[in-house]
Amino acid sequence: MAKDEKMDKGITVKKGDDLSEWYTQVVQKAELADYGPVQGTIAYRPTAYAIWEHIQEIFNGMMRSTGHRNVYFPMFIPENLLTKEKEHIEGFAPEVFWVTHSGDNKLAERLAVRPTSETIIYTFYSKWVRSWRDLPLLLNQWCNIARAEIKSTKPFIRGSEFLWQEGHTVHATKEEADEEVMRMLNFYKELVEEYLAIPVIMGKKSEREKFAGALYSATFEPMMPDGKALQGGTSHNLGQNFSKPFDIKFLDKDNTSKYAWTTSWGISTRLIGATIMVHGDDKGLVLPPKIAPVQVVIVPIFKTGEDAAVLKKADEIRKALASHGILVLLDASEGKTPGWKFSEHEMKGVPVRIEIGPKDIASKSVVAVRRDTGEKKGIPEREVGASVMALLAAIQSNLLAKARDALQKQITETDDYAKLKSTIETKGGFVVSSWCGADACELRVKEETGATIRAIPFEEPKKLGNCLICGKRAKHKAYFARAY
Amino acid sequence: MAKDEKMDKGITVKKGDDLSEWYTQVVQKAELADYGPVQGTIAYRPTAYAIWEHIQEIFNGMMRSTGHRNVYFPMFIPENLLTKEKEHIEGFAPEVFWVTHSGDNKLAERLAVRPTSETIIYTFYSKWVRSWRDLPLLLNQWCNIARAEIKSTKPFIRGSEFLWQEGHTVHATKEEADEEVMRMLNFYKELVEEYLAIPVIMGKKSEREKFAGALYSATFEPMMPDGKALQGGTSHNLGQNFSKPFDIKFLDKDNTSKYAWTTSWGISTRLIGATIMVHGDDKGLVLPPKIAPVQVVIVPIFKTGEDAAVLKKADEIRKALASHGILVLLDASEGKTPGWKFSEHEMKGVPVRIEIGPKDIASKSVVAVRRDTGEKKGIPEREVGASVMALLAAIQSNLLAKARDALQKQITETDDYAKLKSTIETKGGFVVSSWCGADACELRVKEETGATIRAIPFEEPKKLGNCLICGKRAKHKAYFARAY
CATH class of the missing domain: 3.30.930.10 (Bira Bifunctional Protein; Domain 2)
Known part of the structure; x- marks a missing residue:
């Protein structure tokens, strides 16, 4: 390789x-x-x-x-x-x-x-x-x-x-x-x-x-x-x-x-x-643990002469994780370096990688690597089930928190049509604007910016300005955006 | 009704x-x-x-x-x-x-x-x-x-x-x-x-x-x-x-x-x-318990003034059964007589019906009725989970045993073409006959009787006669039948 x-x-x-x-x-x-x-x-x-x-x-x-x-x-x-x-x-x-x-x-x-x-x-x-x-x-x-x-x-x-x-x-x-x-x-x-x-x-x-x-x-x-x-x-x-x-x-x-x-x-x-x-990130897919087909991949690190012991330990760890209901894969495939396997499973978005080599066996621990942050840490062997469960939960929360944060940054509130236009043109995202409810105003935004009304929130808005297009009294706050 | x-x-x-x-x-x-x-x-x-x-x-x-x-x-x-x-x-x-x-x-x-x-x-x-x-x-x-x-x-x-x-x-x-x-x-x-x-x-x-x-x-x-x-x-x-x-x-x-x-x-x-x-039988569908969407239906038998007590008990029984992993439905629907409900769930093939009325409450038991045999029996309330589990297993075995018995009766072994013809014409079923392997012989059976070769068993037959059509030395025992 x-x-x-x-x-x-x-x-x-x-x-x-x-x-x-x-x-x-x-x-x-x-x-x-x-x-x-x-x-x-x-x-x-x-x-x-x-x-x-x-x-x-x-x-x-x-x-x-x-x-x-x-x-x-x-x-x-x-x-x-x-x-x-x-x-x-x-x-x-x-x-x-x-x-x-x-x-x-x-x-x-x-x-x-x-x-x-x-x-x-x-x-x-x-x-x-x-x-x-x-x-x-x-x-x-x-x-x-x-x-x-x-x-x-x-x-x-x-x-x-x-x-x-x-x-x-x-x-x-x-x-x-x-x-x-x-x-x-x-x-x-x-x-x-x-x-x-x-x-x-x-x-x-x-x-x-x-x-x-x-x-x-x-x-x-x-x-x-x-x-x-x-x-x-x-x-x-x-x-x-x-x-x-x-x-x-x-x-x-x-x-x-x-x-x-x-x-x-x-x-x-x-x-x-x-x-x-x-x-996803520059290394490939990143899957939320709750829907990942493989939540944890174990990669054994072979050194000459110690393969059998490493493989035996890796399989013990696999069983320990599986007994917690974790979807775990032991990648014991031959002819690939550990580094190759790391890249492959990163590409496939596996949430947690566990590395086990002779040194880890000696110290009765394993190394766990998070796909979302890349963070590495040692985990004592006897805590591996509980620790990995906690790690998967942490990854799940972190992915949602990051995505929430990204969403917040992609929302712009304005009733100024020029600002809507420039926002849609540059950073995109949702532009939340007051809208009179008339099809003509909606259509103009669509024709001039490519943005459509994606959603009109169910909650009554606290304050309503005037329609960003016709200036009449608005009926709704609407989320405008370009869309797939 | x-x-x-x-x-x-x-x-x-x-x-x-x-x-x-x-x-x-x-x-x-x-x-x-x-x-x-x-x-x-x-x-x-x-x-x-x-x-x-x-x-x-x-x-x-x-x-x-x-x-x-x-x-x-x-x-x-x-x-x-x-x-x-x-x-x-x-x-x-x-x-x-x-x-x-x-x-x-x-x-x-x-x-x-x-x-x-x-x-x-x-x-x-x-x-x-x-x-x-x-x-x-x-x-x-x-x-x-x-x-x-x-x-x-x-x-x-x-x-x-x-x-x-x-x-x-x-x-x-x-x-x-x-x-x-x-x-x-x-x-x-x-x-x-x-x-x-x-x-x-x-x-x-x-x-x-x-x-x-x-x-x-x-x-x-x-x-x-x-x-x-x-x-x-x-x-x-x-x-x-x-x-x-x-x-x-x-x-x-x-x-x-x-x-x-x-x-x-x-x-x-x-x-x-x-x-x-x-x-299935003359009353309708009969479902094997292992694939029935509803394995047990509970029908409460209401008498004036005792509905609440009956319903309460019926729900306790429902919970007891559900706790054994049994797929159970309590049919408490109004405006239908118990007899009507019996017929409806028989039609739908529910493997076991449980009847609960005031008398059963008094005797701390329920009545269980098997869909496959119609057999009725009293079950002490405290044994209801285990007894119904056993009943479902018995129904599953009985259905397979009955079907095996029916299959045996539908297999006729003969190398006499006239007998194959008359069997296919009258009772149908599989006719197991020696066959030389030639397409012409197979085709003649098909054209003259409507029966095709359904399967040639994997096991070598113990004794092979001569082909039922051409009389040459046979290569296979074949299962002939008309088919859907």
Whole structure:
């Protein structure tokens, strides 16, 4: 393993210099994804997919606690269903992949490969919902989604096929649907902040930015290091906009037939992309311990003649850590120097590295190295389980604290349009400004700066100035930013 | 809840009289699936999907123990890739759904919605496999599959879209690939027999019946109550048939470049269909406890004035059972008689029902009813956890024993073609016959009886007669049957 080869494997740009190129390299060199033959498609490799499985497990637990159940609906949506809700199809039409043939036969009707599943799911719900006793109906599916992407694609962030969950619920009243929208958004916030260590801004979308067909959309938006926001996931109150064309009615307790209220909400493998961007550094990926497929890697340091003793000790340490429920890998692979292994596991973002050599055996201790700070410290062998648990907890908190700090620095408050413009142009980030609520003002900002309203916070602002564009009395504080 | 309404909800045919109609009714009335708007597509409802999640969990555990990792590959396969292996595309061509447009744009090349993923996965493997150090490569994905079905479709059993796992592995030698094929087939057998309580016949497929493009295919085949076999899952040694067109080569230890050996293996949501058919009875679904989403349902028997005490006790019992890790549901829903609830949970196949009324409280006991046998017995309250655990284990064993017994009765051994014909025509089941190995003889049986060779057992038969068709010296004992 010559030094040159090691360099080849490393990232050749600094994260701060060129986030985009850095990201592309990390995704490939940490073996998270590889590009498919169709534009915008990728293979999710084991590390990335394991993170997704972790996210599934966590969110499934949250959903179970509130009575949501998992299901699976068909992927093919006949054209006449997809087009039933007018705004919906207008929003999705340009991105739909159409199946026109099976074998050599032309189909009588084109089938959309689901770009989202409201229309196919509601076709079933109109049969399943009959009475108030059937409500609320709380179902969720984990599946793949296809949207032909014309904008530049980026693994995990924007692609023509991705994985997500989509919850679809039916309620008797608007109030219950409102509660559901917030319940799920709060679950998302907890998932993303507590596990992925990424702080978020939450709020409503503007009319312009809401989901095609929704009454309103709520969102959570993390901020990326290059000053662009990323829509992390959304939760929509669809009102009766779908229950009417799809005829989802129930007989209420008062014996009258009413249209139901529906919601949908989703997060996707985009969250993997956010995790890479927010925490990674010039050495590669940095994974929060709570979602790392490997939390600790043990690298034995061999010296001639002492390999067996070192390996035996390394395996003892592995077992001690595993007995604490820690996900631990002993990298005993041959033909690689310890230095090579250090770089490889740093690239892959493993939170803690443990080194064990003859000297450590003599002193009955091991060396632990933090991926986030690079800090090294000796740990007495008999405390290794508890110490590493504490270390993993410390890394998790530190990553969140650092990300919170970064987010704070990326928020600029101003009602001065010139300052918004210059901020968006230079450092980016969120610019929080007073806004009258008019689409024309929002559109002007978008056209002149590329920034859109990412979120309108749920809390009433303490003081409201005048609209940054028209100068009229503002209705909201809005978070403006450029976005992925 | 009039008695009439209850009857409406029940199954109107006996399983023994018309398995097909019985199956259709169970699938709908036990709320396992519902039909989608596209021929052959279904919604997997919560009970069915929960069984699938159970299967995933069990099989993931098996795969983890042997170092297999989960991944996800793109669903869209460009036409030029799908057609690279000649036999493969010939086998799948009639079933492929083709995407031709995205939005209003005609695509430059048609995209297949994966009917299986060898060709897309090998496109990646040719990049990832370089050296013997990269082998074995052991990856698996859980995903949806689309195959336009022209034959009559049946929920879970045959559809235009279904869920499965497909493992795809790369090895340095044929022997290692052979071992992998058997390793995974044995996992399947363990899963299906130990958890789904369905006994299977295992063996190789004939050349005629093997997977399109395989060197050879291995299979496990459960027998359905109507005497038709069901291919439960398959495990293929693909030889170098794919590694050559897809250029999957590695530099071996001897420093020469060699084509790799690959395998693929899969099980699908078809196993849900097998479980329904094998164990169900005239009252509906019967679920093996090890994969039942609800293992025990508690039905409180209310008498005027004692509801609160009954409900309190029922909840204590629920907690006692849950503390043993039992999946328990307390059905305290109002407006339904106990009898109604009994029928409903019998229909849904819940393995054990517990009834608690004022009398039981007085005697400090509960009544437990087995779904499989209908047997009722009193259980002292303080023993409820241990007793129900024992009951669940007894039900699991009983279902497997009954199914083994049924399978034995469905196996006929004969080398007399006339007897094979009459057996296939009347009772069905497996007919085990000596066969010379010639395709012409196999084809004649197929054309004249509709029976195909389902499996050729791995073990050498103790005595071999002459081929049931040509009378020449036989090479194999083969399991013939009609099949789904």
